[in-house]
Every structure is written in structure tokens, then in C-alpha cells.
Amino acid sequence: METVVGVEVNDEAKFEDSTVAKTISEYSSPKQIADPVMYKLVRVEGDGRLVPATDDEVMEVGNLLEADKSEMHFVADTGQTVGCTTNKCLLQSENPEVDAEKSNPQFDMGVDTGKSNARVEEIVPPFARSSNDSRSNESGSLGECLNPLSGLIECGSSTSAVCTSSKPEFPKLKGEICLDKLSVKELHETFKATFGRETSVKDKQWLKRRIAMGLTNSCEVTTTTFVIKDNKVVKKGKEEGCRIVDGTLAKDLVVESMNENCGGSPKGHSNQEEKNPLNISAPRLRNLSSEDDCASEDLQIEKRAAKRVRKPTRRYIEELSEVESREYSGKLISSVKNSGHGQLSPRSRVRPVQNVQSDGRPVVTRRDSLGGSGVQVPYVSRVRRGRPRENFMAFMKLQPSGMGMAAKLVKKALCVRGPRPDNERGNSLFKARPAHRWIQPPLIAESKKDKQYLERKTAELEEEVDLKHEDSSEDNSDDNIVTVPTAKGGMRRKHHRPWTLSEVVKLVDGVATHGAGRWSEIKRLAFASYSYRTSVDLKDKWRNLLRASFAQLPAEKGMQNSRKHASLPIPAPILLRVRQLAEKQAQVPQNLSSSKFAGFSGRNVHETRSGYL
DNA sequence: TTTAGGG
DNA sequence: CCCTAAA
Numbered sequence: 202m203e204t205v206v207g208v209e210v211n212d213e214a215k216f217e218d219s220t221v222a223k224t225i226s227e228y229s230s231p232k233q234i235a236d237p238v239m240y241k242l243v244r245v246e247g248d249g250r251l252v253p254a255t256d257d258e259v260m261e262v263g264n265l266l267e268a269d270k271s272e273m274h275f276v277a278d279t280g281q282t283v284g285c286t287t288n289k290c291l292l293q294s295e296n297p298e299v300d301a302e303k304s305n306p307q308f309d310m311g312v313d314t315g316k317s318n319a320r321v322e323e324i325v326p327p328f329a330r331s332s333n334d335s336r337s338n339e340s341g342s343l344g345e346c347l348n349p350l351s352g353l354i355e356c357g358s359s360t361s362a363v364c365t366s367s368k369p370e371f372p373k374l375k376g377e378i379c380l381d382k383l384s385v386k387e388l389h390e391t392f393k394a395t396f397g398r399e400t401s402v403k404d405k406q407w408l409k410r411r412i413a414m415g416l417t418n419s420c421e422v423t424t425t426t427f428v429i430k431d432n433k434v435v436k437k438g439k440e441e442g443c444r445i446v447d448g449t450l451a452k453d454l455v456v457e458s459m460n461e462n463c464g465g466s467p468k469g470h471s472n473q474e475e476k477n478p479l480n481i482s483a484p485r486l487r488n489l490s491s492e493d494d495c496a497s498e499d500l501q502i503e504k505r506a507a508k509r510v511r512k513p514t515r516r517y518i519e520e521l522s523e524v525e526s527r528e529y530s531g532k533l534i535s536s537v538k539n540s541g542h543g544q545l546s547p548r549s550r551v552r553p554v555q556n557v558q559s560d561g562r563p564v565v566t567r568r569d570s571l572g573g574s575g576v577q578v579p580y581v582s583r584v585r586r587g588r589p590r591e592n593f594m595a596f597m598k599l600q601p602s603g604m605g606m607a608a609k610l611v612k613k614a615l616c617v618r619g620p621r622p623d624n625e626r627g628n629s630l631f632k633a634r635p636a637h638r639w640i641q642p643p644l645i646a647e648s649k650k651d652k653q654y655l656e657r658k659t660a661e662l663e664e665e666v667d668l669k670h671e672d673s674s675e676d677n678s679d680d681n682i683v684t685v686p687t688a689k690g691g692m693r694r695k696h697h698r699p700w701t702l703s704e705v706v707k708l709v710d711g712v713a714t715h716g717a718g719r720w721s722e723i724k725r726l727a728f729a730s731y732s733y734r735t736s737v738d739l740k741d742k743w744r745n746l747l748r749a750s751f752a753q754l755p756a757e758k759g760m761q762n763s764r765k766h767a768s769l770p771i772p773a774p775i776l777l778r779v780r781q782l783a784e785k786q787a788q789v790p791q792n793l794s795s796s797k798f799a800g801f802s803g804r805n806v807h808e809t810r811s812g813y814l
Numbered sequence: 815t816t817t818a819g820g821g
Numbered sequence: 822c823c824c825t826a827a828a
Contacts, residue, residue: 718817
């Protein structure tokens with residue numbers, strides 16, 4: 202949500218909470234920062250406010266700095282301050298609203314990977330700005346620093362004195378260089394000459410851009426031809442970038458080229474931006490974001506290749522912005538109230554992004570595959586789309602009377618209990634769920650909602666039926682009706698069916714034979730008779746098994762079965778097998794073990810293997 | 815539709 | 822488990 206930024210403040214810091222703020226100067230050698238002023242860590246909130254950073258952030262940034270002190274091109278000799286350079290260096294945005302490039306995974310970099318091989322030199326595309334601007338900690342000047350326009354325009358012509366000493370040395374570069382004509386290999390050489398190190402990135406655009414940035418000491422990346430003389434860039438070929446007068450055009454150009462060159466998501470960011478009413482502060486930071494974006498290194502690119510990225514889900518966004526959510530549910534609430542059928546289903550609140558058409562039908566905006574403007578389509582829940590459920594006939598047979606199906610469903614739905622009054626599960630089911638999951642339909646209404654509701658109900662009832670029929674030898678532990686709190690304190694029932702041991706074994710077998718990830722296959726072959734387990738369920742279960750198996754590793758001795766939750770403890774042998782499978786299939790998350798698999802303390806596959814095989 | 819991941 | 826983005 203915030204941006205961490207290094208900002209230089211005067212001694213009479215304006216922040217009241219001086220206990221939080223720490224100087225970062227201790228992380229840098231005195232030689233590098235000659236100016237005695239204090240450097241404090243602050244965050245930049247979405248609205249531009251500066252807020253003192255937490256200790257954790259300070260530490261992390263400290264690591265970042267520590268990681269690559271030697272390469273920091275701080276301006277030392279002149280006693281000039283690093284000003285914007287520092288800012289940019291430490292900038293770390295996690296705010297989707299501020300961040301025009303949110304979907305780009307590279308933003309997870311910065312602080313996080315401070316320990317990694319991130320190069321400060323790379324993260325700091327030196328900005329040619331007068332240091333005076335950054336002498337204050339007011340957001341205004343910060344904004345100016347980051348203004349894409351000023352950056353774009355000034356950088357071309359007046360790479361000013363401030364940055365002279367931070368120019369890269371490129372003794373090997375001579376004469377004219379036209380990046381466009383260089384091969385990847387040559388670009389690599391040029392890169393090395395420019396930055397003094399190698400890169401593994403093979404993206405030509407990226408290389409050109411990085412080099413251009415390095416050579417011009419600026420963000421200006423449209424120039425691709427340079428003339429090197431006396432170790433200085435004395436002339437540039439084209440200067441298209443700076444010819445642009447129109448501000449907005451210029452900005453967009455920058456953004457676009459960034460996207461393109463950095464291998465950013467091909468989706469139309471600008472489109473989304475425009476559509477996002479919350480993105481007010483984006484323009485100011487946009488260039489900045491792009492900088493950060495591009496500054497992140499090979500790592501990102503490799504990372505992106507390795508793991509597919511997700512842009513924040515709707516749900517995620519929704520949960521963050523209650524405003525929208527209220528707007529939507531507000532309408533629903535009123536309609537529900539009018540219908541006189543009680544509470545609003547928590548579930549309906551979970552879909553705030555949907556719009557409500559004039560006819561009251563929920564719709565959701567979908568983007569067509571070309572990223573064009575969204576199309577409004579009726580919203581269809583996953584249930585309706587056909588999450589595999591038990592055969593409808595099972596339910597039919599259960600019904601003794603000749604009552605029509607629909608009527609029964611409605612009856613049930615309205616809590617007029619049908620047959621099976623003594624079923625514990627059934628009772629608790631209804632008890633535990635004061636509010637129905639779907640919107641209460643007006644009785645007469647024949648709308649889609651109604652149908653939706655019925656179908657939903659049907660699915661649930663089917664499940665109940667099935668539960669009753671199931672060999673309850675293994676799963677008669679009812680009381681698995683878990684409710685999870687929803688955003689507004691309502692309760693939503695997870696319709697939960699415990700995994701039986703045999704299911705788990707089947708799953709493990711399946712993974713063993715087909716490999717993890719072939720969930721649909723496993724489902725089809727091994728779980729053909731378990732219609733209630735979807736491939737997604739298999740996947741989830743496997744994930745849990747993985748987690749469990751590795752979580753148990755460190756404490757293999759003492760607490761074998763001290764699983765608190767009532768869910769059946771998975772026998773150690775099975776967990777072991779899971780572990781082995783995971784290792785064999787290289788599923789072991791090497792790096793995020795600590796965060797994601799709590800307890801699996803950072804040991805790598807090999808250590809694990811040697812220890813337990 | 816299926817898979818991957820976040821919640 | 823649920824939900825949704827990506828593929």
C-alpha cells in the first residue's frame with residue numbers, strides 16, 4: 202500500500218515519530234554520503250503523504266544498501282546530495298492504485314530482494330535533477346522530482362553536473378554506437394562496458410534500453426545512437442524522445458516503451474489506467490514506477506518466466522475498496538429487504554465489482570482477449586457453470602411424494618424442512634446458516650436470480666443427499682460445517698467434505714503416476730467416482746499435503762500428531778511419500794519455504810533428501 | 815476448460 | 822473451500 206522511499210530530511214525532522222525513523226546513513230559509508238544531513242526512511246502513501254517507515258522497512262532497506270554498497274554511485278566529491286537518485290533507488294511501490302504498473306511482478310522486488318543480487322546501480326537510473334529540489338521533504342518537491350515530464354525533457358540535453366561523477370565509465374566504448382544495429386552479443390558487451398558487469402538478459406529491447414539509460418544517465422531511452430569521446434557521451438543520434446511537446450503524449454510514450462522494453466505485460470495498461478477512477482495519483486509516480494520496473498534486473502525476467510503472474514484478483518481489489526462494494530450491495534440490500542425475505546446473503550457481497558443492470562441482473566465486465574474495451578456479460582457463478590456435483594437423480598429418488606421438484610426446492614430453501622428431519626448434519630447445516638447463500642428470491646419472481654438460487658440450492662441439497670448415501674464409515678465425523686467470516690461479519694459456510702484417507706492415498710497415487718499438475722487427469726482416472734472432488738479440489742489438497750509434509754520436517758520427532766484441527770492427521774508415511782514426490786518433481790519451493798511453508802526451515806532439497814532418505 | 819495461486 | 826486470472 203505504500204511506497205518506501207528514502208528521503209533526505211533536515212535535522213529538524215518534521216516527523217513527530219522520530220523513534221520510528223532511523224537514519225540510513227549508517228548503512229552507507231561516510232565517503233559515499235558526505236553531506237551531514239540525515240537520511241530518513243519514509244513511505245509515500247497513496248495520496249502522496251510521507252509517513253515514517255517502520256523499523257522493518259528500515260532494516261530491509263538497510264540490507265538493500267548493504268548488498269551493494271560498492272556499486273552505489275553516490276555523489277561524494279562535490280558534497281552534493283543524492284536527492285532524487287536516492288529516492289528512486291529506494292522506491293518501492295506496492296500500491297495498486299498508485300502504481301500504474303501494478304500487474305507487473307517486478308514491483309515485488311526492491312525491498313524484498315534487497316538481499317539478492319539486486320544492483321543498486323541498476324536500481325538507480327541516475328536522474329539528472331538539481332539537488333536543490335530534493336533538499337526538502339515536502340511531497341511537492343518529491344513529486345517534481347518524479348515528474349515524468351521534467352525527467353524526460355531535461356535528461357536529454359542537460360545531464361547536469363550533479364550526475365557527472367556518477368557517470369559510468371566505459372573505457373571500452375569508442376566511437377559511434379548504434380544500439381539498434383547491435384546483436385545481442387554485442388549488446389551484452391556494450392552492457393558490460395557500460396555497467397561493468399554482465400547480464401544474462403537476452404531481450405534486445407531491454408538491453409538497448411538499459412544501455413541507453415546508462416549512457417545517457419537518464420531515463421531517456423529513445424536514443425539509440427551514441428558517440429563516445431573521451432569517455433563521455435558527447436553526442437546522441439536521434440532525439441525523438443525529447444521532441445515531444447505534448448505532455449500527455451510524452452508520458453504515454455514513456456510508459457509504452459517501458460512496457461514494451463521491459464517485457465511488461467502486453468495488456469493495455471493505459472487502458473486499465475484510464476478506467477480506473479482511483480488511479481488519480483498514478484501519473485505522478487508513473488515514470489517512477491517504470492523506472493523501478495526497468496531497473497529490476499535479470500532476476501525479474503527470469504522470475505517471470507518461471508512463475509506466471511497474476512494481477513490482483515477482483516476479489517482482492519474489492520476487498521480493498523469498500524466503497525464500491527457498498528454501492529453494489531446497497532442496491533441488493535434494498536431489493537432483498539423489499540422482498541421481505543430477510544438477510545442479505547454474505548455471498549452476494551463478495552461480488553461487488555459486478556454492476557447491476559437496469560433490469561437488476563448482475564453483470565460483470567469482461568475484457569475480450571484483445572484487451573479491448575470490456576464487454577458486459579451476465580455474471581455467472583461458478584456453481585452455475587457446473588461445478589460437478591452428484592447426480593441429480595439421487596435426489597429425485599429420495600423424494601417420496603409426487604411433489605414437483607421445483608416446489609420442493611423452494612420449500613426446502615425456505616426452511617420448511619422436508620424429509621430427513623433427524624439428520625444431524627442437515628439440522629446443523631441449517632442452524633449454522635441463518636442466511637442463505639444466495640439472494641433470497643421473491644417467491645413469484647421468475648427471474649434468473651430465482652433460477653440461480655434454485656440451482657444453487659439444488660447443488661447443496663444434492664450434496665446433502667449424497668452425504669447421506671455415502672459410506673459413512675470414513676467420514677461420519679459430521680460437524681464439518683465450517684463457517685468463515687465474511688468481510689462484514691456475516692458467516693458463510695464452506696461446504697466442506699473432509700478428505701478421507703483413501704482419497705488422500707488416491708491423490709498421492711495419482712500424483713505419483715501422472716505428476717502433479719495433471720489434476721484433471723487424476724480426477725478423471727482416480728477420482729472418477731468421487732464426483733464431488735473437482736480437479737481444483739485435488740490441486741488444493743495436494744497443496745495442503747505438501748505444506749503438511751514439509752511443515753512436519755523440522756519437528757519430525759516430538760509432535761507427530763499434534764495437529765490441532767480435527768481434520769484427520771495424515772499418517773507420516775503418506776506425508777513422507779508426498780515429500781518424496783514433491784522432491785522428485787522439483788516442486789519444493791526453494792526460496793519461499795519459510796514464508797509459505799511455515800516450519801520448513803529453508804533447507805534445500807538436497808539437504809532434505811540426505812537427511813531423510 | 816484447465817491450471818495456478820491467492821484468499 | 823472459494824474465487825479468479827491465465828493459459
